[in-house]
Amino acid sequence: MTGTGQQLYYFDNYASTRTDPRVVEAMLPYFSERYGNSNSRSHGFGWAAEEAIDLGRERVANLIGAKAAEVLFTSGGTESCNLAVFGVARMYAEKGKHIVTTAVEHRAVMDPIRALEREGWEVTYLPVDQTGLIDIDALKGAIRDDTTLVSVIFGNNEIGTIQDSAAIGAVCKEKGVIFHLDACMGLDTEVIDVDAHGVDLLSMSGHKIYGPKGIGALYVRRRRPRVRLQPMMLGGGQERGMRHGTLNTPGIAGMGMAAELCRLERDADKVRMTALRDRMYKAFMELDEVYLNGHPTQRLPGALNVSFNFIEGESLMMGMPDIAVSSGSACTSATLEPSHVMRALGVGEDLVHTSIRFSLGRFTTAAEVDHAIEQCMGSANKLRDMSPLWEMFKEGVDMSTIEWKHD
Numbered sequence: 001m002t003g004t005g006q007q008l009y010y011f012d013n014y015a016s017t018r019t020d021p022r023v024v025e026a027m028l029p030y031f032s033e034r035y036g037n038s039n040s041r042s043h044g045f046g047w048a049a050e051e052a053i054d055l056g057r058e059r060v061a062n063l064i065g066a067k068a069a070e071v072l073f074t075s076g077g078t079e080s081c082n083l084a085v086f087g088v089a090r091m092y093a094e095k096g097k098h099i100v101t102t103a104v105e106h107r108a109v110m111d112p113i114r115a116l117e118r119e120g121w122e123v124t125y126l127p128v129d130q131t132g133l134i135d136i137d138a139l140k141g142a143i144r145d146d147t148t149l150v151s152v153i154f155g156n157n158e159i160g161t162i163q164d165s166a167a168i169g170a171v172c173k174e175k176g177v178i179f180h181l182d183a184c185m186g187l188d189t190e191v192i193d194v195d196a197h198g199v200d201l202l203s204m205s206g207h208k209i210y211g212p213k214g215i216g217a218l219y220v221r222r223r224r225p226r227v228r229l230q231p232m233m234l235g236g237g238q239e240r241g242m243r244h245g246t247l248n249t250p251g252i253a254g255m256g257m258a259a260e261l262c263r264l265e266r267d268a269d270k271v272r273m274t275a276l277r278d279r280m281y282k283a284f285m286e287l288d289e290v291y292l293n294g295h296p297t298q299r300l301p302g303a304l305n306v307s308f309n310f311i312e313g314e315s316l317m318m319g320m321p322d323i324a325v326s327s328g329s330a331c332t333s334a335t336l337e338p339s340h341v342m343r344a345l346g347v348g349e350d351l352v353h354t355s356i357r358f359s360l361g362r363f364t365t366a367a368e369v370d371h372a373i374e375q376c377m378g379s380a381n382k383l384r385d386m387s388p389l390w391e392m393f394k395e396g397v398d399m400s401t402i403e404w405k406h407d
């Protein structure tokens with residue numbers, strides 16, 4: 001990409017992915033020719049839109065082993081997660097007001113749950129181990145008679161760790177509680193089958209799987225159990241009354257195509273991305289004091305969140321201005337506050353600010369990876385050469401004995 005006139009290399013696929021050109025192609029007719037409202041039942045413009053939506057629904061359902069009637073469309077992953085959390089909590093409030101979730105959720109789940117907590121719900125936040133995984137026995141122990149919802153992130157957007165969704169689903173089935181899986185990350189490379197994994201609600205986002213931004217989907221189980229949701233907004237009666245508003249036909253056509261491409265290409269993409277990602281990690285490991293954040297193997301293939309000890313992540317990023325990455329530790333790039341995910345992993349204060357998140361995607365090439373390796377290693381070596389702390393460390397000074405002088 002040449003946004004500022006200079007070549008940029010994209011390693012921020014977990015923030016958003018490029019829309020696949022085949023997806024763009026599939027969307028175009030629904031802007032320019034077939035622009036009707038799918039609710040218009042009296043003419044061909046409406047029918048054309050409805051047909052596109054039916055196909056999109058079918059394709060999204062196919063990706064996760066669901067029935068088309070169980071998929072509803074939203075404005076994105078955030079809305080899907082909000083609808084799942086608020087929708088279940090409020091619909092089943094009479095049964096109980098206890099929710100189980102994890103310490104490493106995306107804010108699209110964490111913030112609605114915090115809001116419910118302020119409204120009187122009780123929440124159990126399951127801790128994770130240093131690789132980012134929850135403990136299944138701890139989950140079992142956390143579910144109570146008044147628990148209505150278990151909400152867990154599938155692939156973590158900061159560190160890539162993949163929770164054991166099938167085991168979580170089995171526990172939820174056994175205990176008879178509704179299981180929401182935030183699968184915004186990972187459907188481009190991992191196989192999730194809603195029946196095999198015991199999932200009752202599953203959130204998806206278009207722009208994380210090479211579809212457009214501003215479109216998402218929510219799978220809502222219809223049988224055993226039939227899950228009901230209180231809608232967040234009211235209106236025209238679309239989406240079985242759970243999500244009102246005129247449907248985004250181009251977005252749905254795009255999301256459908258994106259889902260179809262994932263289904264057809266995820267295995268090959270996974271193999272290629274894993275190889276490129278591992279090549280990158282291996283190169284970084286040639287430097288001393290490099291640590292991987294996340295699970296060593298049970299991890300999304302595009303995820304490489306690494307801490308370069310004694311190097312500020314922000315400085316490292318400034319040293320490689322043509323590589324588009326995210327700071328691995330900051331909650332959002334706008335704040336330098338360490339993220340709740342890094343804190344939950346127990347990453348030490350000294351290492352937390354040294355992490356960088358590289359995220360690879362379908363369009364990442366070997367040449368781009370090699371360029372990023374070269375830039376990052378060069379920047380890291382330069383910063384360490386200038387660092388008195390690094391020099392002391394290399395001389396064998398026990399860093400924990402240093403008394404820092406504050407003034």
Ligand SMILES: *Cc1c(COP(=O)(O)O)cnc(C)c1O
Binds near residue numbers: 078205
């Ligand atoms: C991106 C993301 C979301 C939010 O999706 P949007 O479509 O950007 O609103 C939710 N959960 C996870 C895990 C994500 O990665």
